[in-house]
Amino acid sequence: MQTNFTPEQLTDPHVAESEAILRKCVHCGFCTATCPTYVTLGNELDSPRGRIYLIKDMLENGRPADAEVTTHIDRCLSCLACTTTCPSGVDYMHLIDHARAHIENTYKRPLMDRITRNVLAAVLPYPSRFRFALRLARLGQPLKGLLRRIPSLKPFAAMLDLAPRSVPAPSPFSRPRRHEPQAERRGRVAILTGCAQPVLDPGINEATIRLLTRLGVEVVAPEGEVCCGSLVHHMGREEQALAAARANIDVWTREIEAGGLDAIIITASGCGTTIKDYGHMLRLDPAYAGKAAKVSALAKDITEYLASLDLPSHMPRGVTVAYHSACSMQHGQKITMAPKLLLKAAGFTVRDPAEGHLCCGSAGTYNIMQPEISAELKARKVRNIEATKADVIATGNIGCITQIATGTGIPILHTVELLDWAYGGEVPAKLKGLQPTAV
Numbered sequence: 001m002q003t004n005f006t007p008e009q010l011t012d013p014h015v016a017e018s019e020a021i022l023r024k025c026v027h028c029g030f031c032t033a034t035c036p037t038y039v040t041l042g043n044e045l046d047s048p049r050g051r052i053y054l055i056k057d058m059l060e061n062g063r064p065a066d067a068e069v070t071t072h073i074d075r076c077l078s079c080l081a082c083t084t085t086c087p088s089g090v091d092y093m094h095l096i097d098h099a100r101a102h103i104e105n106t107y108k109r110p111l112m113d114r115i116t117r118n119v120l121a122a123v124l125p126y127p128s129r130f131r132f133a134l135r136l137a138r139l140g141q142p143l144k145g146l147l148r149r150i151p152s153l154k155p156f157a158a159m160l161d162l163a164p165r166s167v168p169a170p171s172p173f174s175r176p177r178r179h180e181p182q183a184e185r186r187g188r189v190a191i192l193t194g195c196a197q198p199v200l201d202p203g204i205n206e207a208t209i210r211l212l213t214r215l216g217v218e219v220v221a222p223e224g225e226v227c228c229g230s231l232v233h234h235m236g237r238e239e240q241a242l243a244a245a246r247a248n249i250d251v252w253t254r255e256i257e258a259g260g261l262d263a264i265i266i267t268a269s270g271c272g273t274t275i276k277d278y279g280h281m282l283r284l285d286p287a288y289a290g291k292a293a294k295v296s297a298l299a300k301d302i303t304e305y306l307a308s309l310d311l312p313s314h315m316p317r318g319v320t321v322a323y324h325s326a327c328s329m330q331h332g333q334k335i336t337m338a339p340k341l342l343l344k345a346a347g348f349t350v351r352d353p354a355e356g357h358l359c360c361g362s363a364g365t366y367n368i369m370q371p372e373i374s375a376e377l378k379a380r381k382v383r384n385i386e387a388t389k390a391d392v393i394a395t396g397n398i399g400c401i402t403q404i405a406t407g408t409g410i411p412i413l414h415t416v417e418l419l420d421w422a423y424g425g426e427v428p429a430k431l432k433g434l435q436p437t438a439v
């Protein structure tokens, strides 16, 4: 794509990067066919190619964002299916990141939109505030119908829809501490405890730590970790996202210097995509660029790390698993085979739902901010999953777990919970009532 930025514009490294990305796009439109918002809405401006044009026009003309551009950029899930499809290697992720930051810096959103986004940014990344908000949400359930009728309050109705019936008690595994290996030592890792995940489903990190320590891996949950920053990063709040990244980098750098780390284990693929991008996010910060690149290189999804441990194979156990590959796993991190191979080696029968490349509509806070599109994508995803007739759904991202669980009665677990069970752990609580052969 031809671009017309002035030399002066290109002195801004963010503009220069976007220009290089834009020049790679050859307008072929292959990406439209796999874009969930184009497939759902059928509008070119809600396709990757359409958004690329909007971003080019806005940046090239040095214009502040307007309501139209903001609407179409806000509708993007950042699922990155377009990057998987694009034959020209267009780095859409960093382009949309720049567009979101530009919107945040130049566009004044309507009041309720600002309030909703401020609430999300002030609550979700902080486990104690999030826990309190979930309890509050139980009391707010009777207001759902009313909130749904007022367009600007629909996000609050969506929050109530997503809130679980009960909030699990805080897990001792969420506290900072060192977990000793229970077998011959084969590694030392740090685990990202996370923000929303340990509140919604503490069993995921518990299963991870139990499994790794049984396999001989020392697991450190270091003091001082914060949210990875992806929630605010996807809102265009760059300074808040970079502050979170720097705080985590300081914590993990201390651990690297103290005892060495073989990996930084991440159990939510949405966080993994962001942490693997810390090196890029902080490339212009001389004090952090090197440390950030090191942290990104050590970041591993739990299934990536387990795949390197050469686990033994088990006999079939009579449980069929529909594997839902989170967008951040398959498109963001390009991890497609490891989770399924691990499940198969552990004795599960694995099925791939149709249209596996399409987002479930969760996408961070998307299911709150864009509830209608999100609901359509969820219904489509659930139809495809239920068609597999699986006993269980496995995935690697808490956002997908929360989203899909509200649309189906099939139990949905994190992949590592099934692997922990297969390699000596207890039957996961969600499967205790299930009847197939081996449970």
Ligand code: SF4
Binding pocket: 034, 035, 036, 037, 038, 046, 047, 048, 051, 075, 076, 077, 078, 079, 080, 081, 082, 083, 092
């Ligand atoms: S990130 Fe997803 S929703 Fe956004 S343009 Fe790409 S494919 Fe479409």
Ligand code: SF4
Binding pocket: 024, 025, 026, 027, 028, 029, 030, 031, 032, 048, 049, 052, 082, 085, 086, 087, 088, 089, 090
């Ligand atoms: S597939 Fe790639 S090159 Fe083709 S229009 Fe989409 S982004 Fe541009």
